[in-house]
Amino acid sequence: MSFTAPIQLPGLTLDPQWFRRSVFYEVMIRSFVDSNGDGSGDIAGLVSKLDYLQWLGIDGLWLPPFFDSPLRDGGYDISDYRAILPEFGSIDEFRDLVTKAHERNMRIVIDLPLNHTSDAHDWFQQSRADPDGPYGDFYVWSDTDKKYEDIRIIFVDTEESNWSFDPVRRQFFWHRFFSHQPDLNYENPAVHEAMFEIVRFWLDLGVDGFRLDAIPYLYESEEGNGEGEPKTHEFVAKLRKMVDREYPGRIMIAEANQWPREVAAFFGSEDEPECHMAFDFPVMPRIFYSLRSQTAGELIRVLSEVTEIPEGAGWGVFLRNHDELTLEMVSEEYRQAMYGWYAYDPRMRANIGIRRRLAPLLDNSRAELELAHALLFSLSGSPFLYYGDEIGMGDNIWLPDRDSSRTPMQWTPDRNAGFSTADPGKLFLPVVQSLVYNYALVNVESQLAQSRSMLHWVRNVIHVRKAHPAFGLGSLAVVPTNHESVLSFVRSYAGSSTQWGDAPERILCVFSFAHNPVSVTLSLLEFAGRRLNDLFGGAEFPTIGDDGSVTLTLGTQSFYWLHIGQAGADVY
């Protein structure tokens, strides 16, 4: 893949591969900090916490939509792509956010739902009122709801059909998500142009990239299944060309909840690149499966599958995000097992997934939280943290839909968890007050004051990861073991000098999902005779035998990151 030289933006290091070295943080503006006491988080509030995020080691923010919206789908129902929802702030405040983030060498990636708008968008209002007008063909209209009948429904909890009848235009319109979110008609070149202009608008304001929301669903056909159809890929490649030509260095991230080969298609090819990054949906539920089943087999299987992606492209790895923990990428048998372990109360489910936060999912087990994060920070791809997970925030399953895990960030034990000075009844969502996760117990301030807190642990691991380019840029090779509960792989990177000199950096990662201590033998023939040292404290581990085997003991649900010494070296 060839890169046009990026233009250096003030404050940012010039690095065409910045996204592969970055640790990202998903922050919902509405949920983070309320600067003016109106009960809703806002841009100025986020700006006030940039120092905190920088201290944590965050290099990039992913901001879910903050545009004008009736907020019937957390902002993914946009009524004006160029306007900021007034309660979140203004364009000037957004400019200030970009400047202040860049001053800290932190990038801003914004969410771009390209597939659909809100039915309150002026385009839809004009489209339904005037079929022959300039927006008449902006949406997918039909006289019948019998088209594309094989295309699945995504929001199975609320939708019975992908078609809804519009009483104004007296036709059906197509929607892959809520019936208030009509799909745009990408068969219409004017829609392409309109979207390109919106992309340019935000790039001109200095954003560093886009998460392309629900990207597989742009086109539908009778022959295909409406997911990643050839014309969808053509559009994404065309968008990439424009971004590379006009805004080199800015990135596109695919949100495609699909199998590895289908997701990988969103990277495009060397000649026809599409996205720089794509979220790894198949690996995520398998982390949760391994934690409860005490087996590493499913993770080993997906990690062993070689999915070729273009040179320079990268995966995005995550544990949780603002949506339900989707189980679309596991078999029915595994899905049922996971519902049993993680969503024993039907209230915990949403669509095909589980609407809970990380800490409650893992029953607030520190060992499991550390193990899950150690995977997040060492798997192939850039890690995306979800706001609040760094302190083990809880959720509120009594709230509707995915609001259960979008509650206000817990900063202090004071009123409204330090999120807002508003009357508590005025908050957009109540703060978590459950027995275990009550904001008086779980908050940033108290965790800053405890050196062994989850927050300090997460920060430390982030900094260790960032000291080793193999994690961001290296390859991953699964290591055979003799224990079904153990996952092991080697991350290797030969590209640049490290604290150990110019020799390739190799890191052995070992994870035990067993609920009791284990002894495991690894087979590392290629590294016979090499020394192993712990990446955190430097402690020396058993040297790999001449036959390539090494036996390690691991405590309950624990892990190691070990530096593999150079051949013949007697120190590491």
Ligand SMILES: OC[C@H]1O[C@H](O[C@H]2O[C@H](CO)[C@@H](O)[C@H](O)[C@H]2O)[C@H](O)[C@@H](O)[C@@H]1O
């Ligand atoms: O705008 C509609 C939705 O778009 C994204 O959806 C994704 O989330 C779904 C689950 O909530 C998932 O099943 C689907 O595959 C994704 O495309 C966005 O992240 C959602 O918040 C939004 O409702």
Ligand SMILES: [Ca+2]
């Ligand atoms: Ca506010």
